Amino acid sequence: MHGLMMDTQLSVQLILERAKQFFPKKEVITRQANGNHRYTYADFYQRVLRLASLLQQLGIKPGDRVGTFAWNNYRHLELYFAIPCIGAVLHTINIRLAADQLTYIINHAEDQALFFDPSLAPLVKQFAPHLETVKNFIVMDEIPIEELNAQSYEKLISEQPTDFVLPKITDENMAAGLCYTSGTTGHPKGVLYSHRSIYLHSMAICMADMMGLCERDRTFPVVPMFHANAWGYPFASALVGATQVFPNHFMQPRDIIQLIEQEKVTVTAGVPTIWLGIMALLEHENFNLENLRLIVIGGSAVPVSMIEYFQKRYNIPVVQAWGMTETSPLGSIALVKSNLLSLSDEEQMSYRVKQGIPAACVQIRAVDDDGKEIEWNGEARGELQVRGPWVAKSYFNTTERAEAFCDGWFSTGDVVAIDPEGYIAIVDRTKDLIKSGGEWISSVDLEIALLSHPKIQEAAVIAVPHEKWVERPLACVVPKPAYSEQFDKEEVINYLKSKFAPWWIPNAVEVIKEIPKTSVGKFDKKRLRIMYQDFQWPVG
């Protein structure tokens, strides 16, 4: 027997209408070269309607993919809403990929139109000739680019009516967004979000124990809008009427921290590498961060030193969240449960550096090599599997890596232990594990320790082939500028010896200028492994 509740279909339209009806005066702010661009949700709504009208005029039909190739800015936000609100699919494309990857992704997605920032035109020129399905190029600017046959966004929408009526989204399971991940082997793979998944994920982000986004917030995710929907912030912020702040391409630590100060940002989020850079800047310059109430960190493990730094110096909680493109992305968050608040600060910290407990709606388990569920004892290790209404059930239009979706669970590729309190701790990526003489060594644990060392700016630990032990850990570190001339490797080794079993200690420390980064700003251990594949271990 069915309940007798209304069949309301959760959709991006509902979010858009809510922002316009109840928060019309709240602002969307975008950094520009000549001062910040600001307008209200009321203005935003009018432009979204014009844009929706334009999309229909361009022949975009329900289900069609429309590509965006842009920084975080208000026009990108307009596309975030207008494309799904006419039933089409918002395909956010990673601007940091190489031209051949971009060609593959856009052709695979079969994008019908491509919207791009004028500053990215040189990159678009590289792959535009190879695109097979794109019928319209639109440059997100006042001025067209003839060379690319790209029309002006502003001119096109200025010609559209403001009284366009959005077609109704009649099925919440309709596709609404598409994002390719290159975190897997083989070709980049598309994750196809639905209106339902976006709506539920937005609600979850606003729950008090998740990120608690609310109307009074001024949100600024330092996460690209081409990366897992900027962690869902643009949709969730509109749902609750929060002010949204966008950095455009001004993404240096000083730009970011100035914008946070200037626009009184209350909540921000990003990968640790961004915050390592900001911490380095804060060592030398003062900024007023009194409005910031929460820094959410995800993408890689958070060093203790970062949590302590912002807590002690600014009284701002750094909260770790875990997720993937395949999980929309919120999978889990390292809230400290009230029954743990009686523990010492140090013991509480041991929970705060874990990946936390799953978000509402998300379920977890971890399985060992035999596919058996591991015990939640904090010791046993297995691959983390998740399921939930905003977790992918397959990749878009490919049979590659179908084995990741099995028995209704998605296999994340993260090797974890789960403690009796239910906290997930990622000990490694399945492909990052170091197996030395038959024993596992967690590169992640070593990296967390290294990043907490006062003289180290960046660190990554990789497995390098070894004659005797099959493979052994190599630590690659970037010293802080003040120590770059006089960095003592032996000191680092001794520091690690005080924390880990002898056989965990890297056989060598390599001092380098920068750890290579992935397109979404994480340490790129794949490239690091290639760099050091022929590394000669010191003798003895």
Next chain:
Amino acid sequence: MHGLMMDTQLSVQLILERAKQFFPKKEVITRQANGNHRYTYADFYQRVLRLASLLQQLGIKPGDRVGTFAWNNYRHLELYFAIPCIGAVLHTINIRLAADQLTYIINHAEDQALFFDPSLAPLVKQFAPHLETVKNFIVMDEIPIEELNAQSYEKLISEQPTDFVLPKITDENMAAGLCYTSGTTGHPKGVLYSHRSIYLHSMAICMADMMGLCERDRTFPVVPMFHANAWGYPFASALVGATQVFPNHFMQPRDIIQLIEQEKVTVTAGVPTIWLGIMALLEHENFNLENLRLIVIGGSAVPVSMIEYFQKRYNIPVVQAWGMTETSPLGSIALVKSNLLSLSDEEQMSYRVKQGIPAACVQIRAVDDDGKEIEWNGEARGELQVRGPWVAKSYFNTTERAEAFCDGWFSTGDVVAIDPEGYIAIVDRTKDLIKSGGEWISSVDLEIALLSHPKIQEAAVIAVPHEKWVERPLACVVPKPAYSEQFDKEEVINYLKSKFAPWWIPNAVEVIKEIPKTSVGKFDKKRLRIMYQDFQWPVG
């Protein structure tokens, strides 16, 4: 084209499993005559499994309705979860109704079993002989009641296995709960909740801008579990792992406030009448309310004096919410938006006493007598209509009042104005309106003013027939104890004259001992109107 997200079905089972997996040490606390009963969610889970097993053994099948007739206590909470978790329907029955209404409701619902508190056995005896479908009576106690052929809950579940496997809820739209409302004309009518509606409503309650329920909370809704699922608190609290506190039948103001103090309650909710009683008690006795962070008031309009009292004396925000059994119940909440925070305290108060803006997922409009949408100008009046995934689309098994569900909207019966900021203000119930000489008078506005008068404890304003004006307002007031001997009606009239247009002023003030209350504790204006139907207006 559909998205490629997992088809996770939102269900009460997901809430139950989450509470057990991630919050097993958190407590459920119930006041008892001999000290408070306490156990953990881990204990709770075991008992829910036994109870689920019992229900199956009793022959309860998916879709079957199972009645509960009980106060707020841990066994009732077990039923809240066990019944929907085997696919059956939790039918919470209002213990304050008369025997013939109860007979009607239970027969209409076709309850297959009835669980009741031992203290309510005398009432059950009155209607038990007239029940047509109930096959099993179970008394929520250690001891059976032979006279009623009622078996002992504790004995029955002690015989059940603890490793019972719950059948999977495969469709989130399955019915999960049933609650009858007597707020309409004609027979009581059933509202049939689904697993989906309960889950979404639970998430919404936990959103920061709604009630922000979280793991650290200790919740105590002073709302019966037979009334709109105790405003959703039992489900939402379990979802986030909050500690739950239940008063059982100890419902006097002193009982309530002592339990809040003793169990360090952080969030509570109830109708204004309960809080008027508590305020009267707080005038004479001191209690420690330092843990209380939020009082949610709904069911009737909140007097300014109550908001001010708790704000000034205890620094506790009193937040008004609006809803109905038909809306699960959260419809709207009177959050003060950040763009209003620059207004004076008095102007902000004018928003806090409104019913607020709709919850996420809920949409609103108001229509005039011609069915035309009214303008959101704060002046125009119309009947409030709502829609959303936890709003009823029809009543259970009846065609009565089908006209309330039209065009995908539910007509609430509340007459409202909506201001340009989107705040709903209930100016009256359609059936409570006073129309004097062709002009509308809001009984609610008059009541709010009266309840803020320092000498008045309770107040209700009703329409009474009048020769010249068709009808005129009559104010019925209960003075505070200190003023009961020397209450000056003229002073009250002058007080109202300072606030309202002359033609709004009641033609008479009646001093009475108590305003009659409905079964859910609201002022019963229907009974008041009957009491005064032959009232003789004073001459002149």
